[in-house]
Amino acid sequence: MTLTELRDTLASVSDAVAVPTPDASAFEYRVALVRRRRTAVRVAGVLAAVAVGTGVVLLPGDDTSPPVVTPVEPADVVPVVLDGELALVGSDGATPTGVQVSGLVGQGENGVVTLDPQRHVVVVQLTDDGIGVVRDLSGEPVASAAVSADARVLVWVDEDRGFHERGTIDGSWTYETASGNRFGGVLLAVSGPDWLSFEEGRVMLQRPASGLDPMLLDSMHGVPPNAALAGDRAAIVAGDVANFYDTETGAQTTSAALAARGALSPTGELWASSDTVTDTTSGLDRVLAGNVRGVPVSTWWRDEQRYEAVTKVDGHRLLWDCSVTEVRCKQTYDDPTGTLALAG
Amino acid sequence: VTGTELTFSEFMAARWAPLYRTAYLLTGDRHDAEELLQSALAKTCVKWSSIRDKGAADAYVRRAMVHQLASRWRRPRREIATGELPDRGHGGGLDVRADHLALWDEIRWLPPRMRATLVLRYVEDLTEEATARELGVSIGSVKSQTHHALKRLRAALPDLELQP
Numbered sequence: 001m002t003l004t005e006l007r008d009t010l011a012s013v014s015d016a017v018a019v020p021t022p023d024a025s026a027f028e029y030r031v032a033l034v035r036r037r038r039t040a041v042r043v044a045g046v047l048a049a050v051a052v053g054t055g056v057v058l059l060p061g062d063d064t065s066p067p068v069v070t071p072v073e074p075a076d077v078v079p080v081v082l083d084g085e086l087a088l089v090g091s092d093g094a095t096p097t098g099v100q101v102s103g104l105v106g107q108g109e110n111g112v113v114t115l116d117p118q119r120h121v122v123v124v125q126l127t128d129d130g131i132g133v134v135r136d137l138s139g140e141p142v143a144s145a146a147v148s149a150d151a152r153v154l155v156w157v158d159e160d161r162g163f164h165e166r167g168t169i170d171g172s173w174t175y176e177t178a179s180g181n182r183f184g185g186v187l188l189a190v191s192g193p194d195w196l197s198f199e200e201g202r203v204m205l206q207r208p209a210s211g212l213d214p215m216l217l218d219s220m221h222g223v224p225p226n227a228a229l230a231g232d233r234a235a236i237v238a239g240d241v242a243n244f245y246d247t248e249t250g251a252q253t254t255s256a257a258l259a260a261r262g263a264l265s266p267t268g269e270l271w272a273s274s275d276t277v278t279d280t281t282s283g284l285d286r287v288l289a290g291n292v293r294g295v296p297v298s299t300w301w302r303d304e305q306r307y308e309a310v311t312k313v314d315g316h317r318l319l320w321d322c323s324v325t326e327v328r329c330k331q332t333y334d335d336p337t338g339t340l341a342l343a344g
Numbered sequence: 345v346t347g348t349e350l351t352f353s354e355f356m357a358a359r360w361a362p363l364y365r366t367a368y369l370l371t372g373d374r375h376d377a378e379e380l381l382q383s384a385l386a387k388t389c390v391k392w393s394s395i396r397d398k399g400a401a402d403a404y405v406r407r408a409m410v411h412q413l414a415s416r417w418r419r420p421r422r423e424i425a426t427g428e429l430p431d432r433g434h435g436g437g438l439d440v441r442a443d444h445l446a447l448w449d450e451i452r453w454l455p456p457r458m459r460a461t462l463v464l465r466y467v468e469d470l471t472e473e474a475t476a477r478e479l480g481v482s483i484g485s486v487k488s489q490t491h492h493a494l495k496r497l498r499a500a501l502p503d504l505e506l507q508p
Contacts, residue, residue, distance in 0.1 A: 001447070001498055007466045009444040009451070014365040014467065016438040020378055022360050030386035241390070257391040258411060283394030291473055295480040313482045 034241075077126070078300075078308050078319065078332075079104060079112040081341040086114060086124060088131075089319060089333050097131050099124055104343035106147025106154070107300075112343070113147050113154055121145050121156050137166065146190045147343075149230035149266040149301065155190045157183050165190075188227035189234075194247070196234060198224035203236055205229075205247055215250045218243070226260070228344075231268025233280045242271055244280040254283030263299035263307065263344055272299050272307045272322065275329050290329035292320050300342040310342055352392040355401055356385060363405055369463045370413060372452035384408035406468070410478050413456055450500045458493040461486055 077088040077095075086099040105113040105121070112124045119141040125132035138145075138156055145156035154166045163183040185199030194207045196217075203225065205215040218225075218236050226237040233253070234245040242262055243255045256262070262273030264280070271278045275292035278285050294311025301307040309320045309329065317340040322329035333340070363385075367377035384405045388395070395401055438445060451459060457479065464475040465486070472490075476483045 001494075001501065003466065006447070006462070006494075006497075009440075009447045010369060010463065010467050012440045012444045013438055013448045014369055016440045017365060017368045017374070019361045019364045020374070022356065023378075023382070027382055027386065030382050031389050034386045034390045240387075254394055255391070256394070257387050258408065278394075284396050285394065291477060293477050293480065293482065311480070313480065314485050316482075 034239075078302070078321075079107055079124075079126070079343065080319070081339070082335065083337050083339045084117075086112065086131075088126075094333060094335075095130070097124070099131065099134060104341065105145045106151060106343045108147070108151040108154075113145070115142070115145065121154070138164070144187045146187060146195070148191045149228065149264060149268070151266075153190055153192060155187065155195065157187050186224040188224060189229040191229035191231075194229065196227050196229050196236075198227075203227065203234075205234060205250070215247070217245045217250055228264035229268075230264045230266055233264060233268030235262075235264045235271060235280070237262075242273075242278075244271065253281050254278075256283070256285070261296040261298055263301055265301050265307070266304050269304075270324065272301070272309065272324075274299075274309055274311060275320075275322065277324055286324075286327070288322055288324070288327050288329045290320070290322070290331075292322075292329050292331075294318055298342045298344065300344050308342055310340055312338065350398045352389050355392075355398065356389075359402060359405070363402065363409075366406060366463065366467070367409055369467055370409060370460050371456075372459060380409050380412060381405075383412060407478060410460060410464070411480075413460060446501060447497065450497050454493055454496060457481075458489050458496075461489040462493055465490060 077090040080087050080089055080094070081101055081104055082094055082096065084100060084102070086097045086101045086104075087094045088097060089095075099114070099122075100117050101114040101122070102117050102119065103115045105115060107113065112126060114122050114124055116122045116136070120136050121138035121142055123135050123137055125134070137154075138158065141159055142156040143159050143161075145154070147154050156164050158164065161183045185197040185204070188196040188198055188203070190196075194205060197204050197206055201219055201221055202216055203218040203220070205217055207214070217234055220238065228235040229247070232247050234247050236243050236245070237260050240258050240260045241255050242259045244253045245251065246253050256271055256273070256276075256278040259271065259273035259276065259278065262271050262278075264271055269280060271280055274294075274296040275288045275290065276285050277288065292309065292311065294313035294317075297310040297312050297317060299307055299309050305324045307322050307324075309322055311318050311320065315336075315338045317335040317338050318331055319333035319335070319340060320329045321332045360381075364377060364381055367381040367384075368374060371377045371380055387408050388401060388405050391404075392401075395404060438448070440448070451462065454462070460479060461475060464470045464478055465472070470478065472483050472486045476486045479486065481489075
């Protein structure tokens with residue numbers, strides 16, 4: 001049997017198979033199903049659920065705690081979780097730090113926000129030659145935590161529904177800007193003083209610091225969706241579709257299919273998943289060069305034009321460094337353990 | 345099919361048949377092929393307004409089909425729809441030459457990923473690199489899947505002599 005014979009066989013089978021007439025009603029049903037799934041349930045990926053309650057009372061923050069770390073320009077490394085440990089991936093591969101973590105929440109100018117194995121919020125300072133101060137910020141297990149896309153705000157909800165917001169002037173989130181109790185619903189994402197919550201089947205944009213009423217963005221039944229907030233965009237993921245909303249008006253702007261494992265850029269203008277970048281206003285896609293392969297796992301933006309993507313291939317996980325301006329991705333690490341994870 | 349003014353209905357009407365044929369080769373089953381194609385087209389329909397190059401929508405649908413199949417073959421083994429083809433020995437009841445029918449009968453019994461690799465490589469004429477990208481696997485895996493698929497087919501049909 002030659003390859004030509006194989007091609008001929010496949011071609012003759014393709015020609016011979018009887019093509020059915022499209023079932024219009026079945027197709028309409030499927031389209032409706034896909035549309036419903038865009039607003040349907042999915043298991044929240046990064047942020048854990050918190051107990052449902054009512055209201056958040058913002059109190060004056062304690063801004064007296066002095067910063068405990070001195071800003072240092074960190075090396076050009078990507079913080080990742082590798083086999084349960086914080087590791088820094090640079091040009092010479094992955095360097096373990098010895099800090100045990102259960103996940104990464106986000107990264108600021110010179111600190112990485114992690115959840116330790118007991119789910120405490122722990123900030124690990126990055127220095128030009130590795131890590132510096134490691135500080136337990138929460139001092140207790142948390143139900144959920146989030147860092148804004150611009151890395152200037154860190155929030156977490158403790159197991160008693162207490163709400164804690166930390167601001168940053170040096171990347172270390174050492175002073176509290178707001179706190180409250182009886183946080184209602186599930187914290188999904190934060191951006192500046194605003195955040196997204198999931199409460200009684202509704203995804204709400206909360207804007208207490210602006211004196212504005214909560215805004216309903218989407219409704220769905222079941223468990224909370226993955227969501228992101230940055231600039232004037234909110235992203236809500238359902239199924240394999242990411243839907244984008246204008247946070248000024250609450251109107252949906254567009255969506256991206258097959259893009260569930262993506263992330264919103266710090267300005268909210270772009271959504272990246274694997275090698276595909278979607279404009280959150282027009283919905284136009286751009287595929288970056290570099291032959292990114294594998295099933296998308298996660299995405300994290302380093303800055304407004306550069307992001308990291310993890311894909312999985314045959315039990316390995318691959319790390320890709322992608323530049324929107326250069327329209328190109330480059331593989332930077334191959335993890336044979338298959339445990340590599342990014343922030344967010 | 346090209347043109348920026350192309351509507352989804354026009355696209356579906358024009359491309360249903362060729363896409364169904366691809367779906368059939370990917371699944372080896374008529375019912376599964378229709379299910380797979382309808383599902384991929386529904387996703388495409390919802391996304392239609394944001395697909396910039398409507399002329400490349402074929403590739404978009406094909407990718408959606410392959411992704412859906414990929415998610416199916418990544419499920420636990422017991423959920424993979426192999427070994428359930430109802431009419432082995434009849435090549436799916438197609439009216440093709442006997443030697444083609446015999447070979448197709450064996451192709452249908454390949455694991456889904458192997459079959460998809462052959463379809464992408466030898467029907468869609470994708471390179472090994474492009475096939476790897478479509479399947480979400482390494483190039484080495486494509487080479488390996490192709491090698492083992494051909495080995496299986498040759499082992500199953502050692503005496504097969506295709507007509508000229």
